[in-house]
Amino acid sequence: MSSAFEAARARRSWSKVTDAAPSHGELLELVSAAGRVADHSSLKPWRLIELRGDDRKALGRAINKAEGHKGASTKPQRAPLLIAVVASYRKSKVPRWEQEAVASGVAHMLSLLLDEAGWGVFWRTGGYTRDKAVAKAHGLEKNEELLGWLYVGGKPHRSRGGHRKPLDASRFVSRMPGGKKH
Template sequence: MTGALEAVRARRSWSKVTDEAPTHIELLTLVSAAGRVADHSSLRPWRLIELRGADRERLAQAIAKAEGDKSPSSKPMRAPLLIAVVASYRKSEKVPRWEQEAVASGVAHVLSLLLDEAGWGVIWRTGRYTRSKPVAKAHGLEKNEELLGWLYVGGKPVRSRPGRRKGVEARRHVSRMPRAKKQD
């Protein structure tokens, strides 16, 4: 099998990461590759927002506002780099909204695999505030856009034992189409 299969099998979410992060140039290289996901009509209905330093502090304030808290949220400070995943819907007769969101999600997932394979710890985080006005405003979202969540990226900490996600019991998720019923 290929290296892609091994990369997918080795992937795991890293809820805790170190203060190291890929550079902007390293990120652009990986995004260029991730953007090759299946994309009906090549609409490219997505964009990514890179949040570092003070950007994370602005997000912390926006989350607090969305949650009705007085103190900034500590969530955006859990990683040195956050990558906001935005579905940027395009008008199309052929490609429905759900399919465009699937493309944006696909880019995020492939990017998370590429980051992991490059040695970075990654976890995709969401929350009810992803669709809130204060958070959308902080990200500069347009009317045709929705925030799907953030990839939190940082260095992989040293572990005493490696964590592995259990494999999927594929037979439970793959079936055949039902047979056609005989017509009377």
């Protein structure tokens, strides 16, 4: 099978990563491939925000503000690179939900490409992704929503948990009602 098949089968979330991270140039190369997902009318209704260094502290302050706490959350410090995934909706006949699906598709494809390139990745979300303080910290426009962050870092040499169990696809694939059985 193809490398895409192997990348998808091997995908897992790396909740603990090292301080290594891809360079800006390496990230751009991967994003250029991830941006090729199916996109009705080629709207490109997404953008990504790269957070490194002190950007993560600013995000930590915004998260705590969203949660009604003082100081800065340490959640953004769990990886050296965070990639904010933003749905950037366009005026179009293409419905909003479909545009959000494209942004999600870019994020998932990017996570596969990062993993295949040797980086540990996990996608973090939370109720505060829709908070005004967090949106302001990211400089979001009125037509944009934050879908979460890809946390990216080096894969630790030793990982707990091993590989995920294979998926029984037959539990999730069916025919139209009234269709012939296989």
